[in-house]
Amino acid sequence: MSRPIAGTLGERYLRNRGVTALTDLLALRFHAECRWRADARSPPEARPAMIAAVTDLAGRLTGVQRSWLDPQGFSETTFGKAPIEPARKAMGELYGHAVRFGAPGEVMAVGEGVETVLSLRSALPALSMAAALSAANLAAMFIPETVRRLYIAQDKDPAGERAAMTLAERVAERGVEAIILAPRYGDFNDDLLLHGVEDLRNALRRQLFSRDATRLLTPAR
Incomplete structure (x- = not known):
């Protein structure tokens, strides 16, 4: 359900963080309604998120990191991340991969x-x-x-x-x-x-x- 990051809130987030290296970002995508929940007992919420693909040395997808973003944009308090805790979660096989x-x-x-x-x-x-x-x-x-x-x-x-x-x-x-x-x-x-x-x-x-x-x-x- 995610799509290329170009032209999305994910790209604006990176630009607001000062990043100018915005080519060759195949490892990053954007999900407009990525589910987030505070814990296993909380109801899920749909929030925009930057999705980062974690791969092994052979290029095989082993996991993802989800970074939920603030749709209001950059602020000195959140630096563009959603005002939630945690604003980032990773899943899958991460050890040694990147x-x-x-x-x-x-x-x-x-x-x-x-x-x-x-x-x-x-x-x-x-x-x-x-x-x-x-x-x-x-x-x-x-x-x-x-x-x-x-x-x-x-x-x-x-x-x-x-x-x-x-x-x-x-x-x-x-x-x-x-x-x-x-x-x-x-x-x-x-x-x-x-x-x-x-x-x-x-x-x-x-x-x-x-x-x-x-x-x-x-x-x-």
């Missing part, structure tokens, strides 16, 4: 939330990326065999820092170079919203491997 953007090559980036990863991709549009959806799953994420250098977008909290370090140590054991990217504020979406994409590019330039900085830091489309 929401994926772009085909992986020798270099890719990973992070926790969809908004965080798409914020990073707004500054690095040519780089394939994946969102683990949680700190615990970031630490356990399966990385494609093609990857030789992995950028890990760390959330600035104890759980995020531990997850980034755990993943870096795991992939290093198989010879993958891991580089942890640290945001200035809570996460890279905070950085993007507060200072814009050009400032984010400049901050990333100092953290990327030099050849990657030259190759990847092209203007956003």
Whole structure:
């Protein structure tokens, strides 16, 4: 029942979060009347939601994340998410899998939330990326065999820092170079919203491997 995200409240939500990387979003869709309930005893409510497909390394769908959105749009209180708790729920087989953007090559980036990863991709549009959806799953994420250098977008909290370090140590054991990217504020979406994409590019330039900085830091489309 979901449809492509282009032209929907889901796309407006991402734009309001500062995201400019709005191409190659096959992993994201929009559901105008996605069921939400506070708990198993509550009656279901129909609410608009962004649907993120969780896939394994072979591209097989293993789960979905539903992010319910506020039809009234962006506010400094909700940042566009529906004023309900929880505003996000995931279902299916999530362990080690991710929401994926772009085909992986020798270099890719990973992070926790969809908004965080798409914020990073707004500054690095040519780089394939994946969102683990949680700190615990970031630490356990399966990385494609093609990857030789992995950028890990760390959330600035104890759980995020531990997850980034755990993943870096795991992939290093198989010879993958891991580089942890640290945001200035809570996460890279905070950085993007507060200072814009050009400032984010400049901050990333100092953290990327030099050849990657030259190759990847092209203007956003």
